[in-house]
Amino acid sequence: MADKDKMSVYEWEYTDSFERISSQRRHLPELRYFIDTHSYWAGGKTRHKPQAVILGTGIPEELVYAAGAVPYWLTGGSLATTAWSDELVPRDTDPVSRSILGYIQQPGGADYSDSLFIIPLVSDSMRKIAYLLKEQGRKLCLVDIPAQRQGESSERFFQRQMLEMSATVSAHTGTRITKQSVVSAAMLVSKARNALKVFLDISRDRTDIIFPAARLMVQDSYYRTFDLDGWTYHVQALTARVCALSRQYARVRSCPSVLLMGSPIVFPNYKIPFLIGDVGLDLTDCVDSTALKRYLCHSGKTLRGSRDRIIRNIASAWHQADGSSAFVSNDTLYRYISWLVQSRSIEGVVYHVLKGQIEHDFELPRFEELFARLGIPVFRLETDYQYQDLEQLRIRLEAFSEMLTQNRYKEVRKAK
Numbered sequence: 001m002a003d004k005d006k007m008s009v010y011e012w013e014y015t016d017s018f019e020r021i022s023s024q025r026r027h028l029p030e031l032r033y034f035i036d037t038h039s040y041w042a043g044g045k046t047r048h049k050p051q052a053v054i055l056g057t058g059i060p061e062e063l064v065y066a067a068g069a070v071p072y073w074l075t076g077g078s079l080a081t082t083a084w085s086d087e088l089v090p091r092d093t094d095p096v097s098r099s100i101l102g103y104i105q106q107p108g109g110a111d112y113s114d115s116l117f118i119i120p121l122v123s124d125s126m127r128k129i130a131y132l133l134k135e136q137g138r139k140l141c142l143v144d145i146p147a148q149r150q151g152e153s154s155e156r157f158f159q160r161q162m163l164e165m166s167a168t169v170s171a172h173t174g175t176r177i178t179k180q181s182v183v184s185a186a187m188l189v190s191k192a193r194n195a196l197k198v199f200l201d202i203s204r205d206r207t208d209i210i211f212p213a214a215r216l217m218v219q220d221s222y223y224r225t226f227d228l229d230g231w232t233y234h235v236q237a238l239t240a241r242v243c244a245l246s247r248q249y250a251r252v253r254s255c256p257s258v259l260l261m262g263s264p265i266v267f268p269n270y271k272i273p274f275l276i277g278d279v280g281l282d283l284t285d286c287v288d289s290t291a292l293k294r295y296l297c298h299s300g301k302t303l304r305g306s307r308d309r310i311i312r313n314i315a316s317a318w319h320q321a322d323g324s325s326a327f328v329s330n331d332t333l334y335r336y337i338s339w340l341v342q343s344r345s346i347e348g349v350v351y352h353v354l355k356g357q358i359e360h361d362f363e364l365p366r367f368e369e370l371f372a373r374l375g376i377p378v379f380r381l382e383t384d385y386q387y388q389d390l391e392q393l394r395i396r397l398e399a400f401s402e403m404l405t406q407n408r409y410k411e412v413r414k415a416k
Helices: 003-022 031-043 061-066 079-083 095-105 124-135 152-173 179-203 212-223 228-248 271-278 291-295 307-321 331-343 358-373 390-415
Strands: 052-055 071-074 116-121 139-144 257-262 282-287 348-354 378-383
Touching: 003 031, 003 079, 003 212, 031 212, 031 228, 052 061, 052 152, 061 071, 061 152, 061 179, 061 307, 071 095, 079 095, 095 124, 116 124, 116 152, 124 139, 139 152, 152 307, 179 212, 179 228, 179 291, 179 307, 212 228, 212 271, 212 282, 257 271, 257 331, 257 358, 271 282, 271 348, 271 378, 271 390, 282 331, 291 307, 291 331, 331 358, 348 358, 348 390, 358 378, 378 390
Parallel strands: 052 071, 052 116, 116 139, 257 282, 257 348, 348 378
Antiparallel strands: none
16 A cells, blocks of 8 residues: 555544544534644644654653653554554554554654654563664663562562663653652643543543543543643643533433443544444443553652652552553452442443454453453454444444343333
8 A cells, every 4th residue: 555545544544533523522612622632643743853752551651751751652543554564563463563663654754763762561562563663773761561560579670660761761861850850740740640530530421411432532632742731731621611511411321331441442543432332332431551540640758758769659659550461460450440340330341352462352251250240241342443344343232232221121120
């Protein structure tokens, strides 16, 4: 496929998602900022020259901010960018890794000539990408994520990794990390995370006011902004608008509520959230390895002591809260999901698996046992970034939606 054709697919992906979400701008004008944030990042309106590029979401970004760099995140999400990596990796490579690598190869994309690539080694694919980038002469900072949480030993190992990473980023940017810069960065990130958490909590059961896909777009824009403080302000403004509308209109829930979990859903590839809404399901929660970050807000004793002590505290908090599928036993995510489905009205679970991300399939039996005990049906959905399977997925999701609706009727009859 010619680069021009690939760019057309790339532009269509973003435009299609923007158009479906933009219909809500009449009563939520604050969404314009988040659409513009994604558009600015994706459209190349300015030629970015990022200092620090993070592959995936497995790095405490407050430490990158403290070293004088604004993180430039590559998290995948685009079908078109997978084509730009075709000559570098096998087609069976998972689409997230292929998309990330494709963004780096994108014609007319960001200028990575002087970028430091921070790569958490959370999978074999990431290790292969690191090798390919090294072969291209890129500057790398590799972060090894322990596959098991083995008490203090793995925690100390991760602390050392974060101290070394901070020093590497500092040397690259030429900015000395101080105690004050670490504290300021931690407070900046904590404020943003808390604002996002409040927004998602308040808007969760108000799909009549804001589409689930729009909520996800706001969440994903965290990884597209170059002004985190300004982004936080706009999240708070959107939250205030949703609160005001919630007071005006009573909530009416007529569709079964579902939890979407498993492989990450990344903008602009929102075909699954869109489909869930199209078949008459209410997507109230979307959980992946980033979900627990919203609860990781630093204050009090975490930010006391020397500079290195604070970095260690941040690393420890991150290590304990990390819900990455890189862990052999993902207990943190399991406990969170267990709490979530028991504290909220979840009627069904859509377990999303991207082809090639077998680590999520390894986790599925454990979650199936949990949901079976709670009487919550699970629908496993395997796909990739292609759109050719839309109708097949629609038929299967419609059947799942009908089953959940019938379950609801049965509960009503039992209550009588």
